Amino acid sequence: MTSVLRFHFGYDYNFPGEYMSLLDKCASFTRHAELKNLGLYAYYTAFEAHGGPTVQLDGAEYLMCGSNSYLGLSVDPRVRLAARTAIDDYGTSFTGSRLLNGSSKLIEELESELADFFGKPAALVVGTGYQTNLAAVGTLLQRGVGDPKRIALVDQQAHASLIDGIRLSRSADAALRWFRHNDAEDLDRKLASCPADSETLVIVDGVYSMEGDICVLPDIVEVCKRYDTTLLVDDSHGAAVLADGRGTPAHFGLTDDVDLMTISFGKGIGSSGGVILGSDSLIQYLRHHARGVIFSSGLGPADAAAALEIVRIMREETWRPKRVLETADGIRRALSAIGYDTGVSSSPIVPVMMPGDAEVFTTWRRLMDLGVYTNAVISPAASPRLRTSWMATHEDEHVARAVAAFEAVRPCR
Ligand SMILES: Cc1ncc(COP(=O)(O)O)c(C=O)c1O
Structure with missing residues (x-):
């Protein structure tokens, strides 16, 4: 599992002495396919409809907890x-x-x-x-x-x-x-x-x-x-x-x-x-x-x-920034109350810390199975976490659904 999850974004990741030609290095990159085969590939998710607090993927609805559209205005x-x-x-x-x-x-x-x-x-x-x-x-x-x-x-x-x-x-x-x-x-x-x-x-x-x-x-x-x-x-x-x-x-x-x-x-x-x-x-x-x-x-x-x-x-519409900050505050409190570490966040970005890269992918998958989309972040981009981010257009019912999903996938304490 560990080698499958050795994923580096943005840089070549071969070790000293592992020289590969331009095209060989591309051909040897198979991590994405390995993760896909395991049902754990969390990137380039191609939604059919985008921009709101819920999104469509393969005909199903997902709660979007990983958008940067904090005010929800891209679809206004x-x-x-x-x-x-x-x-x-x-x-x-x-x-x-x-x-x-x-x-x-x-x-x-x-x-x-x-x-x-x-x-x-x-x-x-x-x-x-x-x-x-x-x-x-x-x-x-x-x-x-x-x-x-x-x-x-x-x-x-x-x-x-x-x-x-x-x-x-x-x-x-x-x-x-x-x-x-x-x-x-x-x-x-x-x-x-x-x-x-x-x-x-x-x-x-x-x-x-x-x-x-x-x-x-x-x-x-x-x-x-x-x-x-x-x-x-x-x-x-x-x-x-x-x-x-x-x-x-x-x-x-x-x-x-x-x-x-x-x-x-x-x-x-x-x-x-x-x-x-x-x-x-x-x-x-x-x-x-x-x-x-x-x-x-x-x-x-x-x-x-x-x-x-x-x-x-x-x-x-100054209610929008106020609303998203309140929503994120509520999420931080709710996730902490059920045992998650949300780090030092005080903005609409609320990371949910995970013990390792493997847990990032498996928890991401389990949340997807419950209809909740988050961002899978692994090292070295940052320490392993699911990054959630919140929008002014998330309603209380969306927040409650997300918290219930996190509670359901919570690792044993
Ligand atoms: C802090 C910060 N600056 C700049 C950028 C780049 O912005 P854009 O996505 O518009 O290219 C991003 C986006 O990833 C970002 O998070």
């Missing part, structure tokens, strides 16, 4: 209508890089709405959240001849796209230094050890996608100020949820102390795409230098119009 009739209207007005694509021929009034309107909503002077909309982080981090850290050494100090749980941005900058791994998760004292120590002639960028998430905990932003900001360093917050999981949707920096009243924010629209906002928020000069620089912006087609009309409509709805 007003949002669907805005997306359809944008397709009528603009067609299905802007068919080009925004720099040359893929920009539009719609995207500019979205940028000014986002800047206003999140309280930053300017915004740059990008094709996906992943690309957004590549564009922000990769471009900022890039070094010209004679520039000082640039070092990124990154929380150990920060999203992979931020790390890939550092790689893209060609500052290479030497310029990447980790600090312990949510530990401002460790950040302080790491900053103290950076060469005096280097320039530093501190990178954190607002809400961490695996633990569901909120960044200790006041402590991080205090340290950053002392070292006069630049601070980037990826708030993909805090935006739309904390501070009536205005995100983690606003939650702490620290929006002005964060130099740049990045947000994926593919989470709480409920569209696709992403945005970088910051000063006018920063955004103008990125508009003209970020490779993921100038060498890539702009966000599509339907996605842009959906995001715009959602920001307008967020201004009005």
Whole structure:
């Protein structure tokens, strides 16, 4: 069983000396098929209908406890209508890089709405959240001849796209230094050890996608100020949820102390795409230098119009973030009461810790058999767990069903 479950996402996993040619390494990858044969394959689940608190799979209904659509707006009739209207007005694509021929009034309107909503002077909309982080981090850290050494100090749980941005900058791994998760004292120590002639960028998430905990932003900001360093917050999981949707920096009243924010629209906002928020000069620089912006087609009309409509709805419907936070609180209490460890979560992401990878897959299967869909997370992505995440559109009856299913599959105590 152990070897069957040796699964690594995103990287080659052969050991030193196990060289394989390009195509042989693909042909030798059979873990997914082995798991499928055991009925334990938990990935790329292709639902027939998506977006609500319940979903359809092979004609059956499942309770969705693993979506990032925290506000439940991706299927809202007003949002669907805005997306359809944008397709009528603009067609299905802007068919080009925004720099040359893929920009539009719609995207500019979205940028000014986002800047206003999140309280930053300017915004740059990008094709996906992943690309957004590549564009922000990769471009900022890039070094010209004679520039000082640039070092990124990154929380150990920060999203992979931020790390890939550092790689893209060609500052290479030497310029990447980790600090312990949510530990401002460790950040302080790491900053103290950076060469005096280097320039530093501190990178954190607002809400961490695996633990569901909120960044200790006041402590991080205090340290950053002392070292006069630049601070980037990826708030993909805090935006739309904390501070009536205005995100983690606003939650702490620290929006002005964060130099740049990045947000994926593919989470709480409920569209696709992403945005970088910051000063006018920063955004103008990125508009003209970020490779993921100038060498890539702009966000599509339907996605842009959906995001715009959602920001307008967020201004009005502050019950949504309140409701999802209350739901997650209730779930944490209920799961703890029946003996589960939900870690340090305080957001709509509620991990349910499992003793090992095997238990992740078998419990995932048993929950599926009871009609409950969760996310199977195994090491090294994070310690083994079923990640649940909650939506404003989950009703009390959904929550009760999920808790009953977790109770039914609970390992012996
Ligand atoms: C914290 C964080 N940042 C960025 C991304 C990338 O966003 P997108 O899915 O829009 O590419 C994700 C999504 O996995 C994320 O969780």
